[in-house]
Amino acid sequence: MxxxxxxxxxxxxxxxxxxxxxxxxxxxxxxxxxxxxxxxxxxxxxxxxxxxxxxxxxxxxxxxxxxxxxxxxxxxxxxxxxxxxxxxxxxxxxxxxxxxxxxxxxxxxxxxxxxxxxxxxxxxxxxxxxxxxxxxxxxxxxxxxxxxxxxxxxxxxxxxxxxxxxxxxxxxxxxxxxxxxxxxxxxxxxxxxxxxxxxxxxxxxxxxxxxxxxxxxxxxxxxGSLNPVVVTAAADAARGDELAAGLAGSFQLGAGQFCTKPGLVLVPQGSRLIQELPAQVAEEEPTMLTERIAEGFATGRAAATAVDGVEVLAGGGGATAPTLLATDASVLLANAEVLLEEVFGPLTLLVRYADAAERESVLAELPGSLTATLHAEDSDDIDGLVDRLGRLAGRVLFAGWPTGVAVSWAQHHGGPWPATxxxxxxxxxxxxxxxxxxxxxxxxxxxxxxxxxxxxxxxxxxxxxxxxxxxxx
Amino acid sequence: MxxxxxxxxxxxxxxxxxxxxxxxxxxxxxxxxxxxxxxxxxxxxxxxxxxxxxxxxxxxxxxxxxxxxxxxxxxxxxxxxxxxxxxxxxxxxxxxxxxxxxxxxxxxxxxxxxxxxxxxxxxxxxxxxxxxxxxxxxxxxxxxxxxxxxxxxxxxxxxxxxxxxxxxxxxxxxxxxxxxxxxxxxxxxxxxxxxxxxxxxxxxxxxxxxxxxxxxxxxxxxxGSLNPVVVTAAADAARGDELAAGLAGSFQLGAGQFCTKPGLVLVPQGSRLIQELPAQVAEEEPTMLTERIAEGFATGRAAATAVDGVEVLAGGGGATAPTLLATDASVLLANAEVLLEEVFGPLTLLVRYADAAERESVLAELPGSLTATLHAEDSDDIDGLVDRLGRLAGRVLFAGWPTGVAVSWAQHHGGPWPATxxxxxxxxxxxxxxxxxxxxxxxxxxxxxxxxxxxxxxxxxxxxxxxxxxxxx
Known part of the structure; x- marks a missing residue:
């Protein structure tokens, strides 16, 4: 025995x-x-x-x-x-x-x-x-x-x-x-x-x-979880700088080693957020939890950056350097198999969309997630977006960022496959x-x-x- | 398409x-x-x-x-x-x-x-x-x-x-x-x-x-579900005839084609129930729901009756005749693989136990069930039995028979594998x-x-x- x-x-x-x-x-x-x-x-x-x-x-x-x-x-x-x-x-x-x-x-x-x-x-x-x-x-x-x-x-x-x-x-x-x-x-x-x-x-x-x-x-x-974030054009225009600071903090927190790390962010073309964010990505290379996680991060990042049309806006040099990528919705959709894989660690992918229809076409392709976050203004019509995000994820956030998980009766840390x-x-x-x-x-x-x-x-x-x-x- | x-x-x-x-x-x-x-x-x-x-x-x-x-x-x-x-x-x-x-x-x-x-x-x-x-x-x-x-x-x-x-x-x-x-x-x-x-x-x-x-x-x-029934010596002595009538009705109801049919009944040695029951088994052969179910019944019955020490108390002749089997706890335990298989159709197996310890040794071997039924008297100490039956089944009955399933908030039709x-x-x-x-x-x-x-x-x-x-x- x-x-x-x-x-x-x-x-x-x-x-x-x-x-x-x-x-x-x-x-x-x-x-x-x-x-x-x-x-x-x-x-x-x-x-x-x-x-x-x-x-x-x-x-x-x-x-x-x-x-x-x-x-x-x-x-x-x-x-x-x-x-x-x-x-x-x-x-x-x-x-x-x-x-x-x-x-x-x-x-x-x-x-x-x-x-x-x-x-x-x-x-x-x-x-x-x-x-x-x-x-x-x-x-x-x-x-x-x-x-x-x-x-x-x-x-x-x-x-x-x-x-x-x-x-x-x-x-x-x-x-x-x-x-x-x-x-x-x-x-x-x-x-x-x-x-x-x-x-x-x-x-x-x-x-x-x-x-x-x-x-x-x-x-x-x-x-696994991508934890998509949607930023409407109105929200980007009203507070793109604030959103950039929030996202910078969230995707780099704990060296990005959270199951709720925002891994994919839908931003409007010409976004302020996308201009503000690169400067807020740390140059310091964090020590990852384990060798294996560090290797997985390097492999995942290399696969993403190898896709034609994916730009490296920050990081990408050192083995564990926080990395900011950007691409267009059309590139994402054409390379979904690679770009919709979670990369565990300090990396996020900004995806530019031309209009609501293109944004919806990306959301329709996303796998299940633990969380989905919406940054919108009162002027936005969000009914369809809320419904869509509720079908994608177990928790839908309307302010802040998904990397905190409160312990309460109303909490749900789960969601459609592969989140759970x-x-x-x-x-x-x-x-x-x-x-x-x-x-x-x-x-x-x-x-x-x-x-x-x-x-x-x-x-x-x-x-x-x-x-x-x-x-x- | x-x-x-x-x-x-x-x-x-x-x-x-x-x-x-x-x-x-x-x-x-x-x-x-x-x-x-x-x-x-x-x-x-x-x-x-x-x-x-x-x-x-x-x-x-x-x-x-x-x-x-x-x-x-x-x-x-x-x-x-x-x-x-x-x-x-x-x-x-x-x-x-x-x-x-x-x-x-x-x-x-x-x-x-x-x-x-x-x-x-x-x-x-x-x-x-x-x-x-x-x-x-x-x-x-x-x-x-x-x-x-x-x-x-x-x-x-x-x-x-x-x-x-x-x-x-x-x-x-x-x-x-x-x-x-x-x-x-x-x-x-x-x-x-x-x-x-x-x-x-x-x-x-x-x-x-x-x-x-x-x-x-x-x-x-x-x-699948065996739906065990436990009859204490006191209950058998007090109302063995009534229990025989109830069991006869329950195991033959709808030609025994219920997932909650009582398939195994633990009775004390020298039980009154076991004396009364054979006369209440119908001789008429019911038509089963499908050919396949009729064949499955015949196969299951043949396997059970082939076990040394299993007696046929009633039925067993015609292809779909309601069948009453009996054996001792020791035979059951030595042939658990055959005798603890559900036989879908009008068949039940009476298992004679010598004392509470032998009854417990059978209960400890039983697979999960949708239901478990206890017939006891006020004089019986049932704490251990209730706990045991609650670990075996999704619904524990203290009167009547398991073949009715009410639709209500408190109903539970489920239980440990293979019940669900x-x-x-x-x-x-x-x-x-x-x-x-x-x-x-x-x-x-x-x-x-x-x-x-x-x-x-x-x-x-x-x-x-x-x-x-x-x-x-």
């Missing part, structure tokens, strides 16, 4: 016990993890800085976001609406007549998480996937990202300490490392779901593997839905029902009763 | 228009379909009887359930909570600070439905899958089941007439027939999801195909979630927001505002 099998067996054994914990117990666990991470912030940030080359301020901010997120999930579990509890009393007038039916969501069981390279806290060992799965009541086994192994191990130690301090069995949380171990985790029979943040190719391989299991399991991938392969989000409170499945109880005696479904609703959670939503206590 | 491509292209073209219809317009469509089907009941039931050999009373009941279901979805769309609308006003105290974020569910686009053989109305052309997808705002293309082609065509004509009467484009609904056409439908680029009710083998093939597309799409399968491959239900109001995906709007001006997300909530739908659920008007 290797490490993975041991961890999975242990997780499987404790799954019923962990599923049976109360909401208050799981909130205490999540707060406990947040507390030990906050207490260990100096050490964690130091290790993270050494392994990722990300600046300290960014890492401190990301850690704060991560512990805040853990606490938010704890609060959501106690609030209880995530259970989608429904009580339907018997009704003989239904067709067919309805027995007493009560339903709520239950944890899936042990789940596997593949950590990302680019957020060593927020999308890694104790990040959003782990927080939401623990909140749901599922044991978690994380596959560490090879980009920050020491940080992963240290974070895992802290999580395990918090699990122990909460009086829960060690099987609630585990960490594995290495490519082969990751595959063994996906194949392990008791694993009930896999979540992943990373490349389209990696996600595609894991999706296929999850589906090919003797017992297929759901795969929740957050994959699912109808779920990986950020925000509703990401917990990935790790739950419904169970209905028919004509159950009071003593057989979970408290959440009893008539007296002792926990005071929000429910739907006989068709009507009833807020919590 | 063949028929499928034409239908898919047409559906894709009208998808944005259909997605933009109001809830009231979609309710009118669903009511219109229900009305024309009710008006055509005599004709529809006659054709269905000729094609399926199901009795008229059953078909009339199923049709009534189907039109009631269409109307219920219309009401649910107008009620609006299915949109999961969330309004999060900007909050600078969040980490990171939160912009204004508003989210709701939007229709996926054109979806494909594979009709089932065994419910020519409720799980066929205008059944629950079609009703929920149209309610969601998705154009639907149905792959007819070959078991009732004339009924499928006639139903499709009525649906198309209702689409036209509602002033909607014809592309909102289409019908294809034949195996190859079905595969072409799954492969067609614009199709956004596939739903299916049928065998594990068929569902597995379609799941693989949906995943293997260049752009993978979700597959919602409702597949997803965390969603295919029956009940929440089945609409399969055909929706979230879109979040960040810092959107009022004019860009759907009415459901505006501050004044003009449609009065239930929403979550700044974390708190607010019931509808």
């Amino acid at each position: 290797n490490d993975v099998q041991e961890l999975v067996t242990r997780a499987d054994e404790v799954a019923p016990e962990f599923a049976a914990t109360s909401a208050a117990e799981r909130r205490a666990l999540l707060r406990g993890i947040a507390d030990v991470m906050d207490a260990g912030a100096d050490e964690l940030v130091t290790i993270a800085g050494e392994e990722t080359a990300l600046p300290e301020a960014r890492l401190r901010g990301e850690l704060a976001r991560t512990t805040w997120q853990l606490r938010k999930f704890g609060d959501a579990v106690v609030e209880g609406s995530y259970l989608e509890a429904v009580v339907d009393h018997a009704d003989p007038s239904d067709v067919p007549p309805r027995p007493d039916l009560r339903r709520m969501l239950r944890p899936l069981g042990p789940v596997a998480m593949f950590a990302a390279s680019n957020f060593p806290f927020a999308f890694s060992v104790a990040g959003g996937d782990t927080a939401s799965a623990l909140a749901a009541g599922c044991p978690v086994i994380v596959k560490a990202h090879s980009g920050h192994p020491r940080l992963s191990r240290r974070t895992a130690e802290l999580v395990s300490a918090a699990v122990e301090a909460a009086g829960l069995p060690a099987g609630v949380f585990g960490l594995v490392e290495g490519f082969e171990q990751g595959l063994a985790l996906v194949d392990a029979e008791p694993i009930e779901a896999v979540s992943f943040t990373g490349s389209v190719a990696g996600g595609r391989a894991l999706l296929d593997r999850c589906t090919a299991r003797p017992r297929p399991i759901p795969f929740f991938g957050e994959l 392969n699912t109808q779920h989000t990986s950020v925000g409170m509703t990401s917990i839905r990935r790790f739950l499945r419904p169970v209905a109880y028919q004509d159950a005696p009071e003593r057989a029902l979970p408290p959440e479904l009893r008539d007296d609703n002792p926990l005071g959670i929000p429910r739907r009763v006989d068709g009507r939503l009833v807020p919590g206590a | 063949n028929d499928v491509q034409e239908l898919v292209t047409r559906a894709d073209e009208v998808a944005p228009e259909f997605a933009a219809t109001s809830a009231a317009e979609r309710r009118a469509l669903l009511r219109g379909i229900a009305d024309v089907m009710d008006a055509g009941a005599d004709e529809l039931v006659t054709i269905a009887g000729e094609e399926t050999a199901l009795p008229e009373a059953r078909l009339r009941g199923e049709l009534a359930r189907t039109t009631w279901q269409l109307r219920k979805f219309g009401d649910a769309v107008v009620e609006g909570s299915y949109l999961e609308a969330v309004v999060d006003h900007a909050d600078p105290s969040d980490v990171p600070p939160r912009p204004d974020l508003r989210r709701m569910l939007r229709p996926l686009g054109p979806v494909a439905m594979f009709a089932a053989s065994n419910f020519p109305f409720a799980f066929s052309v205008a059944g629950g899958d079609t009703a929920s997808a149209l309610a969601a705002g998705c154009p639907v293309i149905v792959k007819a089941h070959s078991g009732h082609p004339r009924l499928s065509r006639r139903t499709a004509e009525l649906v198309s007439a209702a689409v036209e009467a509602a002033g909607l484009p014809a592309g909102v609904f289409g019908l294809v027939e034949g195996f190859e056409q079905g595969l072409a439908l799954v492969d067609a680029e614009p199709i956004e999801a596939v739903s299916f009710t049928g065998s594990v083998a068929g569902g597995r093939a379609l799941l693989d195909r949906c995943t293997a597309r260049p752009r993978p799409i979700p597959f919602f399968g409702e597949l 491959n997803t965390q969603h239900t295919s029956v009940g109001m929440t089945s609409i979630r399969r055909f929706l995906r979230p879109v979040a709007y960040q810092d959107a001006p009022e004019r860009a927001l759907p009415p459901e997300l505006r501050d004044d909530n003009p449609l009065g739908i239930p929403r979550r505002v700044d974390g708190r659920l607010v019931p509808g008007a």
Whole structure:
């Protein structure tokens, strides 16, 4: 029995016990993890800085976001609406007549998480996937990202300490490392779901593997995204300089290593933005998260600049130099296969359009994205654009830039393929839905029902009763 | 361009228009379909009887359930909570600070439905899958089941007439027939999801195909189910005769051609139920829905009866004779691969257990099911059993038998593999979630927001505002 099998067996054994914990117990666990991470912030940030080359301020901010997120999930579990509890009393007038039916969501069981390279806290060992799965009541086994192994191990130690301090069995949380171990985790029979943040190719391989299991399991991938931005002629004329500054900041933030980096910007011909932007592109070459990401950036950039009609407006020299490209809509459309590939890193492609029709013809060709951003003026007629962007992406922004992702009930971090392969989000409170499945109880005696479904609703959670939503206590 | 491509292209073209219809317009469509089907009941039931050999009373009941279901979805769309609308006003105290974020569910686009053989109305052309997808705002293309082609065509004509009467484009609904056409439908680029009710083998093939597309799409399968029943010694002693009558009715209902037929019944050694039941098994051989189902029944029955230690208590003679088998828990466990296969048709297997530990050892081996049923007395300690059954199945029954499936908010018709491959239900109001995906709007001006997300909530739908659920008007 290797490490993975041991961890999975242990997780499987404790799954019923962990599923049976109360909401208050799981909130205490999540707060406990947040507390030990906050207490260990100096050490964690130091290790993270050494392994990722990300600046300290960014890492401190990301850690704060991560512990805040853990606490938010704890609060959501106690609030209880995530259970989608429904009580339907018997009704003989239904067709067919309805027995007493009560339903709520239950944890899936042990789940596997593949950590990302680019957020060593927020999308890694104790990040959003782990927080939401623990909140749901599922044991978690994380596959560490090879980009920050020491940080992963240290974070895992802290999580395990918090699990122990909460009086829960060690099987609630585990960490594995290495490519082969990751595959063994996906194949392990008791694993009930896999979540992943990373490349389209990696996600595609894991999706296929999850589906090919003797017992297929759901795969929740957050994959590639172009994050198109549309600037109308009126917006460009009114505030092209301001937009240039905003875009410069957004596409170079964190060396462009964000899944929400704006990678393609539709600007009107003769744009002010396009004139202002080159001067705001940094000359300094950032250190990328890993060698592999640096190589991928160089390859992607070379493929784009090799296209006839693509101009390099800034950068393009040094291996990881922030790079600003520009081209015409017609060139993009003729080279969609190359130019609509995400280049992970500090690069964005400005695409000039002659008129609304040409802009629409580009939008119609774009693949799915996590985000789409519209910069327009009150004078613009945007109805068609909003509808189009809503079909393209999971989040449509009307101000600012897509590189910030708030953690809230209304957040959606997902979108049409290849942004994700699912109808779920990986950020925000509703990401917990990935790790739950419904169970209905028919004509159950009071003593057989979970408290959440009893008539007296002792926990005071929000429910739907006989068709009507009833807020919590 | 063949028929499928034409239908898919047409559906894709009208998808944005259909997605933009109001809830009231979609309710009118669903009511219109229900009305024309009710008006055509005599004709529809006659054709269905000729094609399926199901009795008229059953078909009339199923049709009534189907039109009631269409109307219920219309009401649910107008009620609006299915949109999961969330309004999060900007909050600078969040980490990171939160912009204004508003989210709701939007229709996926054109979806494909594979009709089932065994419910020519409720799980066929205008059944629950079609009703929920149209309610969601998705154009639907149905792959007819070959078991009732004339009924499928006639139903499709009525649906198309209702689409036209509602002033909607014809592309909102289409019908294809034949195996190859079905595969072409799954492969067609614009199709956004596939739903299916049928065998594990068929569902597995379609799941693989949906995943293997260049752009993978979700597959919602409702597949195989044993539907275990547990009878405690106390319940058997108290009402073994009554339970025998109930089980006799349930496993023979509709010639056992229900996905919720009880296929495995755990009874105590020396059970009264087992003594009473054989006399209640009909000798008449029912006509099965199709030749293929009759052959599958004969093959499955032969495999089970060939196992050493399996006794035939009733039936087993004629090709489709209702069949009652019995064996000991030890035999079942030693032959799990054969005896835990669903036999679709009028057959059930009684499994005798010596004590609670042996009963638990059988339950621990069972595959996932749509339902699990417990017959216990007040004197029984059932905590462990309820938890176990909830891990096995999507619906746990405490009285009655699993062969009725009410259509309500609390219904869950799903369960662990091979019952389904997803965390969603295919029956009940929440089945609409399969055909929706979230879109979040960040810092959107009022004019860009759907009415459901505006501050004044003009449609009065239930929403979550700044974390708190607010019931509808």
